[in-house]
Amino acid sequence: MFLLLASTAAAALQPAEAPAPVTTPAAPALSPISAGAAANQAGEIVVTARRRVENVQDVPIAVSVVSGLALEQTGSYNINRLQQLQPTLQFFSTNPRNSSINIRGLGAPLGLTNDGIEQGVGIYIDQVYYNRVAASTLDFVDVEQVEVLRGPQGTLYGKNTVAGAINITTRAPSFEPEARAEVSIGNYNFKQGKASVSGPLSDTLAARISVAATDRAGTIRNVVTSQRVNSQDNLGLRGTLLWKPTERLNIFLAGDYNVQDPVCCAQIYVRYGPTQRAANRQYPALVAAYNAANPTRPYRVPSTDAFDRLTDLDAPLAARNEHGGASLRAEWDVGGGTVTSVSAYRYWDWDPSNDRDFTGLAVNPKVNNPTDQKQYTQEFRYAISSKRFDLVAGAFGFHQTIRTRGIQTYGRDASLWLLAPSSALSRNPAVLDGLQADNDIRLNNTSAAVFGKLTWRVTDRLSIAPGIRVNYDKKRGQYDSVVTGTASNGVRQRVTFASTDPWIVAQRGVQAPQFFRANFSDWNLSYDLNLSYKVADDVLAYATYARSFKSGGVNLNGVPNDAAGVPQTQVATVDPEKVDHFELGLKTQFWDRRATLNLTGYWTDVHDYQAIVNDGSTSVLRGYLANAKKARTRGVEADFSVRPNERVNAYLNGAYTDATYEDFKNAPCPPELSGGTIAGAGQTPGAAGVPGALSPAVCDISGQWLPGVSKWSLSYGAEVNLPTSFLTGEGGQFYLGWDGSYRTKFSSNASRSIYTDIAGYSVNNLRAGFRNADGLNVYGWVRNIFDKDYYEVLATTPGNTGLIAGQPADPRTYGVTLAARF
Incomplete structure (x- = not known):
């Protein structure tokens, strides 16, 4: 059962270069670009995955590499x-x-954003960890x-x-003057500009600005506002100083500022998928009831085909996303190693505006969560190499x-949309109009760790590499939701569980107040063991076992209340994920290193998997975390x-991924099995998607796909x-490149639903242009x-109304790019 063959490796793209990770020693400076990483002077693709510079083919880790030039050429920005x-x-x-x-x-x-949990994939830029x-x-x-x-x-x-890391390295300051510039224009009024300049300020100080x-x-x-929504409006600035007082000491001081301020983000009408809610509380009946009550302004979705790309959202859209920070990195060669x-320091400011009823009706005109974050990180490492041993601590x-x-x-349409039609209150817009929840969510998150990795080269071909990490995490969270509404006497007041006013009772059934504090702290020990063997000069086999943990956390999206309105704080914290990971890999090159084939197979068991759960006790779909x-x-x-030669290169990367819930017996039910009266003892839940049928309290989704995975x-x-002397005499090329991707069907819901599977698709991209050895590239x-x-x-x-919303991907886009290096 553990016979796994293969996966991963080195690159999908080669240096200034081409659609493939090629490490041919003779790789010319002008080799095509498409899928590779930057190569050193010997033509090797080098990485720093193990905190030292190595040929990627010698690294017994599943790692892929994409060069900056390949990112630019393929539009992967x-x-x-x-x-x-x-x-x-x-x-x-x-x-x-x-x-x-x-x-x-x-x-x-x-589909869940929760301030109190960790990410399983680490993002690092120039060795700085980005938490959000x-x-x-x-x-x-x-x-x-x-x-x-x-x-x-x-x-x-x-x-x-526990899942992996994305390690991004920016271009360092240069002591030789250099500059880069790139301009692109395309349809949908696409405009993109990039520029960087670098050079010496003195014999020991260099700078780069980008x-x-x-x-x-x-x-x-948007047919309501006549705006084009889901736009792009991005700006990034970065500056770096390199001080090199001696050959043994490098000090980097970097700062960056990044902001997005688009008209975004809209998910639009896709379909109606019947749930088990009463028929008169589902989307078609609700629209009909609205139109009957508002004959002078009837409602109709602008299109039932999402790929007409029309919406009628009636609330302003914004998604201002600002990141910035500064870092100081010192690298000092001392004692035979490098310290x-x-x-x-990093900050994040998030200022959104959105429409969370996904319609042109005034049901939920605001569900906004502006967020301010600050983070501080400090890392010390010592790396040393000898003939037989490498150590990173x-x-x-x-x-x-x-x-x-x-x-x-x-808004004014919420009463009809969210209250039971049998209640006279549903026909009174004033009951829910103006109901408001003000949420104050706070988290203090502290983590500390010591770690080490030893590589023992037992022979010139066999290496054994054990690693260890001791980690401590502490989180202190607070969730405070104050709800205010209008009582039946017209007085504005707080919504409480003590009130018996019929309007207040109806309001708290839609939006309940809540306050709780929760703390989490834990120690854990992670470790791994890697064995690698050089079968031949260009063939590396390796095997890895790792025991890892994803930190536990605090639910900061709210938790269910009991019948008396008391928060169920037993689910306010989430246990850590415990991971057992097994991996076998093979990295090979052949045909005089013209071809590279890397294979990896893996098996990962996750105990106490942190999964999303939906609280169906309110009209608002509230997501929180629990452990499967x-x-x-x-x-x-x-x-x-x-x-095969300097004129042609190609790549093909593939993955088979079987990701499932192995044991999740108390999971949230998909929409087609929810919304109805919960089946009691001795009662059998009704058929999926039948309005008015009994609903199960929970569903056993053991064996189902994890969401998002093809x-x-x-x-x-x-x-x-094709070489040409056009414009430059010698050293020019005309080129034609094709890049594509394909994935099979995947689930877009925490519990797989018949309404939210996304069909498989392929996306193909084409480029053609001219470049020369002087750095000119037009395509x-x-x-x-x-x-x-x-x-x-x-x-x-x-609300379990059966309305399914979606986000169509970009249609065909096209344009032209002019890039130059000086």
Whole structure:
């Protein structure tokens, strides 16, 4: 059962270079670009995954590498685009705050943002850990390369992560003057500019300043406001100083500022999927009742085909996402090794505005959660190498404060939409109009760890590498939701559980007040053991076992109340995930290193998997976390690239991922099995999707897919070039490149639903242009060349009305890019 063949490895893309991780020693400076990482002078792709510079083919870790040049050439200017080059990387985002990154199906529950939990995939930029996944939606700024490490990380550096890490390295200041510039224009008024300049300020001091800006109109038209929504409006600035007082000491001081301020984010009408709620409380009947009550302003969704890309949201949309910070990194060669210190401060400000009823009716015109975060990190490492031993040992400290001041309001149409039609109150707009919840959510999060990794080269071919990490986590959280509404006498007052006023009773059934504090603290021990054997000069086999933990946390989205309105604080904290991970890998090169084939197989058991649960006790779909007893992901991955000559290269990366809930007997039910009266003892729940049928209290979803994971996924591409003396005499090329990705069906709901499976799809991109050895590159590009219609996310909406909303992916886009190096 544990016979796993294969997956992962090194690259999917090669240096200034081409669609494939090629390490051919003779790789020319002008080799095509598409899927590779930066190579050193010997043509090797080098990484720092083990905190030293190594040829990626010598690293017994499942790691893929994408160079900055490959990111630029393929238009992969953020992590959302990067996933099309990395089959085991999944990225989902309905707005920057509500985003998740998974590797091999693990990372964070799809569709839930909860301040009190950790991410399972670590994001590092220049060795600085970024705690909030919202940073992943920002544009890359002056990136040298991106390493995607798969499987548990934490015995080498930084924060403990159970799924993997994305390690981004930006270009360092240069003591030789240099500059880069790039301008792109395209349809949907796409405009993008990038520039960087670097050079010496003195014999020992160099600087680099970089900027990237992207602007694009939205792909969805709001018929109410005549705006194009889901637009892009991004700006990134980065500056770095390198002080090199001696050959043995490098000190980097870096600062960055990043802001997104688009008209965003809209999820639009996709379909009606019947639930077990009473028929008169589901979407078709509610619209009919609304139209009967409002004959002068009847409601009709602008289109029942989401790919008409129309919406009628009547609330302002905004998604201002601001990140910034500073870091100080020192690298000092001393005592035969290198001491590294990384000190960093980061902040995150999130200021949204959205419409959470997903319609043009005034039901939930505001469900906004502005958030301020500050984080401080400090890391010390000592790395030393000898003929037989390599050692990395270090300590990591992290402190974070989060303050969210949320607001949720209800409009004039909420009474009809959310109250039982049998109640006369449902026909009185004043009952819920103006109902408001003001939420104050706070978290203090502290983590500290010591870690170490030893590599013992027993022979020139056999290495044994044990690692260990001792980790302490402490979280203190507070959730305070104050609800105010209008009583039947017209007086504005707080909504409480003590009140018997019929209007207040109805209001707290829709939006209940709540206050609680919760604390979590825990120690854990992570460890791993890696064995690697050089079967031949260009063949490396390895095996890994890792025991890892994902920190427990605090539910800060609210928890269920009991009948008396008392918060059920027994579910206010979540246990840590405990991970057992097994992996076998093979890294090979052949045909005089023109071809690379890397294979990895893995099996990961997760006990106390942190899963999303929905509280069906209110009309508002409230998500919180609980522990499923066990989940599992296993799979096989393969990365292949080939460069038969300087004119042609290609790559094909594939992954088979089998990610399931192994034991989750008390899971939330999908929409088609919810919304009705809960079946009592001796009663049998009704059929799925039958209005008025009895609903099960919980569902056993053991054996179901984890959300967001396709069984099969591929990325592929090729590039050919033709030498020319056009414009430059010698050293020019015309080139044509193709890159594509494919994934099979996946679930877009925590409990798999017949309404929210997203069909498999492929996306193909084309580019063609001219470049020369002096750094000039002019090319045209088309993304989604066949204009494939597909969804990035499908989601249920509040109230079990059967309304399914979704986020259509980008249609065909095209444009032209001019890039130059000086």
